[in-house]
Amino acid sequence: xxxxxxxxxxxxxxxxxxxxxxxxxxxxxxxxxxxxxxxxxxxxxxxxxxxxxxxxxxxxxxxxxxxxxxxxxxxxxxxxxxxxxxxxxxxxxxxxxxxxxxxxxxxxxxxxxxxxxxxxxxxxxxxxxxxxxxxxxxxxxxxxxxxxxxxxxxxxxxxxxxxxxxxxxxxxxxxxxxxxxxxxxxxxxxxxxxxxxxxxxxxxx
Amino acid sequence: xxxxxxxxxxxxxxxxxxxxxxxxxxxxxxxxxxxxxxxxxxxxxxxxxxxxxxxxxxxxxxxxxxxxxxxxxxxxxxxxxxxxxxxxxxxxxxxxxxxxxxxxxxxxxxxxxxxxxxxxxxxxxxxxxxxxxxxxxxxxxxxxxxxxxxxxxxxxxxxxxxxxxxxxxxxxxxxxxxxxxxxxxxxxxxxxxxxxxxxxxxxxx
Numbered sequence: 001x002x003x004x005x006x007x008x009x010x011x012x013x014x015x016x017x018x019x020x021x022x023x024x025x026x027x028x029x030x031x032x033x034x035x036x037x038x039x040x041x042x043x044x045x046x047x048x049x050x051x052x053x054x055x056x057x058x059x060x061x062x063x064x065x066x067x068x069x070x071x072x073x074x075x076x077x078x079x080x081x082x083x084x085x086x087x088x089x090x091x092x093x094x095x096x097x098x099x100x101x102x103x104x105x106x107x108x109x110x111x112x113x114x115x116x117x118x119x120x121x122x123x124x125x126x127x128x129x130x131x132x133x134x135x136x137x138x139x140x141x142x143x144x145x146x147x148x149x150x151x152x153x154x155x156x157x158x159x160x161x162x163x164x165x166x167x168x169x170x171x172x173x174x175x176x177x178x179x180x181x182x183x184x185x186x187x188x189x190x191x192x193x194x195x196x197x198x199x200x201x202x203x204x205x
Numbered sequence: 206x207x208x209x210x211x212x213x214x215x216x217x218x219x220x221x222x223x224x225x226x227x228x229x230x231x232x233x234x235x236x237x238x239x240x241x242x243x244x245x246x247x248x249x250x251x252x253x254x255x256x257x258x259x260x261x262x263x264x265x266x267x268x269x270x271x272x273x274x275x276x277x278x279x280x281x282x283x284x285x286x287x288x289x290x291x292x293x294x295x296x297x298x299x300x301x302x303x304x305x306x307x308x309x310x311x312x313x314x315x316x317x318x319x320x321x322x323x324x325x326x327x328x329x330x331x332x333x334x335x336x337x338x339x340x341x342x343x344x345x346x347x348x349x350x351x352x353x354x355x356x357x358x359x360x361x362x363x364x365x366x367x368x369x370x371x372x373x374x375x376x377x378x379x380x381x382x383x384x385x386x387x388x389x390x391x392x393x394x395x396x397x398x399x400x401x402x403x404x405x406x407x408x409x410x
Contacts, residue, residue, distance in 0.1 A: 093403075152406055154394045158375070158386070159406065162398045165374020166367055173366040181363070189359045193367045197402030198298075201357055201364065 027113035086145035136160035232318035341365035
C-alpha cells in the first residue's frame with residue numbers, strides 16, 4: 001500500500017535505477033571512458049537536468065551503482081543468524097560465500113563493466129576496501145564466537161587480507177572468464193580452498 | 206674474468222640498470238605520471254640520446270624493470286630441485302613462497318612504485334599474468350608429481366587462480382602497509398593459510 005508520502009521517494013529511486021541501468025549497459029557497449037552524460041540520459045529516456053538533480057557526474061553515478069550493489073549483498077549476509085554463520089563445524093561460513101557468488105552472477109554486467117573500465121580505478125578500490133572491511137569484521141566475530149580470547153598465531157589482519165584477496169581475485173577471474181562454473185559450484189570450490197587449504201585437495205583424492 | 210666481448214654487454218646492462226634505478230626513485234618521489242625522460246636521464250647522469258638507444262619511452266623502461274625483477278625471482282625458484290619442491294609432506298611448497306616474500310622485500314621500492322602509479326595498469330596486469338602463469342604451471346607439476354592422473358575435484362585452473370590471487374593480494378597489502386611483519390614470518394603465515402586453510406588456524410589453537 002503506498003501513501004502519498006512514499007510516492008516521490010519511489011519516483012526518485014526509479015529514476016536512479018534507470019540511470020544506473022543505462023550506464024551499465026553503455027559501459028559494456030563502448031567502455032566507461034567513452035560514455036557521455038548525453039548517452040546515459042538518452043538511453044534512460046530522461047532529461048539532462050534530471051541527471052544533474054541526482055548526480056554530480058558519471059563517476060558519481062557509477063560509484064553509487066557499485067555501493068548500492070554491495071549494500072544489497074551486505075543486507076543479505078546480515079540476515080543470516082549468527083548461530084548459523086558461526087556454527088561449530090564451520091559450515092555456516094559457506095553461506096555468505098555462496099551469497100557472494102550468486103550476487104556476482106546476478107550483477108555480472110555491472111561488475112564486468114567495472115573491471116573493464118580503466119577510468120574506474122576508484123570503483124575497484126572502493127570494492128576492495130569494502131571486501132577487506134567485511135572480511136576483517138567477519139574474522140573478528142568468528143574468532144570471538146569461538147571463545148578464543150588470545151590472539152591467533154596468525155594475526156587477524158593477515159587472515160582478513162588473505163581472505164579478501166583470495167575471494168575478490170577468484171571472483172574477478174570467474175566473471176572475466178564468463179562464469180565457466182555455476183555460482184553454487186564456484187562457491188563450493190572457494191569454500192573448500194579457503195577453509196581447508198590446498199593440501200586437502202590432494203589428500204582427499 | 207672478463208673478455209673484450211663481454212665488456213659492451215656489461216656496459217649496456219650497467220646503463221639499463223642506472224636508468225631503471227633512476228625511474229624507480231623518481232616514481233617514489235613524484236609519482237609515475239609526473240616523471241619525464243629528462244628527469245630520468247638527469248638522475249642517471251646519462252644523455253637523452255642514450256635513453257632512446259635502449260628504450261622507446263618511460264613505459265617501456267618501467268615494464269622492463271618489472272619483467273627483469275620477476276625473471277630474477279623465477280630464476281631463483283627454478284633452481285630449487287623438483288624433489289625438494291614437490292616432496293611428500295608438502296613442505297617444499299613453502300620454499301618458493303619464502304623466496305617471493307624475500308624478493309618483494311628486497312625490491313619493495315620498485316613494487317611500491319608500481320602499485321602507486323595509476324599510469325602503470327599495464328605493469329600491474331603483466332605481474333598478475335606472470336603470477337597466474339606460474340601458479341598454473343606449479344599446480345600442474347605438483348599434481349603430476351603426486352601421480353594423480355585423474356582431474357582433481359576442484360579444477361586446476363580454479364586452484365591456480367585462487368593461489369595467484371591470494372598470493373598477490375596478500376603481498377600487495379603487506380608492501381603497502383610498510384611490511385609490518387618480516388618476510389620470513391609473512392611467508393610462514395601465507396604458507397599456513399594457503400596450504401591448510403582458515404579452519405586449521407582455529408583448530409590448532
